[in-house]
Amino acid sequence: MKIFDLDRLQEIWITITHNKSRSVLTAFGVFWGMFMLVLMVGAGSALESGISSQVEGFATNSAFFASSPTSLPYKGFQKGRNWNMTNSDIPIIKQRVDELEYLSPVLFAGGSDENVVRGEKKGSYLVKGCYPEYDLIEKSKLLYGRYVNDIDIAERRKVCVIGERIYEVLFQKGQDPTGQQIRVNGIYFQVIGVARSTSGVSIGGRTEETVVLPFSTMQQAFNQGNIIHFLAATADRGVPVKIVQDKILEILKQQHQISPDDKEAVFTMNIEEQFKMFNYLGIGISALIWIVGLGTLFAGAIGVSNIMLVTVRERTKEIGIRRALGATPRNIIGQILSESVVLTVIAGVTGIIVGVGLLRVTGIVLSQGDQFFKDPQISFSMAVISLIILIVIGTFAGYIPAQRAMMIKPVEAISEE
Template identity: 45%
Template sequence: MFDIDRWQEIIHTLKSNKLRTFLTAFGVFWGIFMLTVMLGSGTGLENGIYRNMGDFSTNSAFMWTQKTTEPYKGFEAGRNWNFNNGDTKAILDNVAGIDRLAPRIQGYGGDGATNAVYGDNTGSFSIFGDYPDWNEVDPLTITEGRFINEMDIQRRRKVVVIGKRVKEILFDKGEEPLNKFIRINGVYFQVVGVFKSKKTGQQADNENQNVHIPFTTLQRLYNYGDKVFWYAMTSHKTTSVSAVAEEVMEVVKRRHDIAPYDDQAIGHFNVEEQFMKVQNLFTGINILIWLVGIGTLLAGVIGVSNIMLVVVRERTKEIGIRRAIGAKPVKITNQILMESLVLTASAGWMGLVFGVGLIELINSAMGEGSDFFSNPTVNFGVAITALTILIISGVLAGMLPAKRALRIKPIEALRTE
């Protein structure tokens, strides 16, 4: 294999018709190039989608109330209703598969516009009343201080955790916000933490303008009584959150005299279901990418095989002379296979390198600003798989020409003009 004369002969053969060699190699180059770029792009799209969903627990679900759509037990359809503190206790007491349950309310009945003041700086932000578990279900990155804790809930403390953008608006550059007091609708709250969103794009911008205070504090401050606007929940790892969510809805509907078959009375978002849909989508995309990429690569390999057949036909006399002077069939076969392998592997390797290079260029150009495209890399396993495909393809491309060469009889070859 490392015979220098053999390698010189291979290079001479490939250089003898440069245009033909180039066009043949380009088919293989393009096949592996497209496979690499499509796989990298698929990974980038997948990473972007997952990053945009943030670090939601995959076993989580969210619920909120909506108008009833079915009459039941004397109540007409179209009834407005709310979750309440009693529902929280009933859910925890009756739904065994639930791991965390985090109620939430929002300032001014959910319209989101709440004025905040610090010194001469003012802003309008979304204010939420939360339990500590909310940050476990829909996590935030705490950059300073802490999130709400159980003592805040029990004592109804007037403390606040503010988003990154809230800090930038209310506090001067370089000013430390922790332990400072900001006024929200005439009530002073002590800043105990600052966070930034784990999401991307517009979702991150919106979340960074949120303000979180203890659930019990907000509930009393705005005279909400025992109302709850949302629930966030997670299930135990051994339990499907879809099953848990169904149980929760059954418990709540029973408590509020809502028809069991009223599917519109409770709005819900199941993260587990969404993740499964995304996973299935990208499994299908990856299968399609491999089929298209390998199909394109095979077209190039077939081109290599056809060209090698032409080469064998052109070198019929040469092969006959070699056979006549005692060249072993295995040496002639190896020569044809090596030429095919060198042509396929070199073109494919260049396609792989150029494909990875383009992916890295796209990655650098896109930066961190894209909502749905992030880190479009080609992993090591894919590169090794592509390289293996190249080697196998090169051998397969040379097998038919090699067999054709072995069928050449020395006497007939010597008569060939």
């Protein structure tokens, strides 16, 4: 027996449209549940895409270190002692930490009033000195020229990479700035590149508003001695950042006479752990979305089930006649389940179409600017899963009414007025 032959579908449609207002109100619960589920899943997808775009180009397997006053006395030193990381720490860390991938010291110089000048044009920007490896940790996109290289470090060249915003202020649009001289904190440097950030995450300031110098040049030009303000490190692929973090902490404490139990002397930030928190948050949001969405759908299914019970009651005589004419329990159950599934699927698919349409319009609006939410949508697999859920819910909604219909006795049903 075909469940959805032409005659059966026509009969189902006549039954559903017999009381249009009741069918519409019944279907609205399923429509609204699926509509909200699509919107919430799309919003979750947009949030995930937004977070991914913000961290794209930034090494998530990284950790950062900075000095901080000690909190414990050690080897004759009082607590509260200030100390600094130095150049001598770099080769020791590279030698002892086998799991290390990249390592770069960083120096910072604050953006005093109009500290970056070219002719009559000037502005206040951050100045940062680092190794070439730093661009592999906080990746930037070069609009002109190149980044700092090993030769710049070795020869202490007076060169710099400027941010896109600095370029816009100091140079005319479309002008190639490479080879041009600018004055940074009173000292002239040659521009070798223009950089733009590839992520929304930055350390010490936005790439677009930062002047990057070779680390060695900055130490010498600004009389920084051998001090390191900040240390950036990444772990090899497959190695937990915590291993590299702990080893570097141990080395720094040994090198600078700091108690092994001092938890405050070295400021450290494990980016991998931060992103794990974001991932867990995303999983939690997704789970909440599905719980709320499925809960709303099942509430709609209960409404469909209640209405189907009423329909069965109203059609008691009809069902009795069908039974008297030879309809089997399977025929009766199939009829009721078919009506429930068709009503549920029509309402649910309408909710999917309207929800996807609204997500599409929202995505077009959001694409006009640099928004945190990006490209809200649902995947094809999500649409297939939703359709399967609708069929399951429709079957669930029609099961109890179908059982009720099957229990109707033909003689009693025919004689009922």
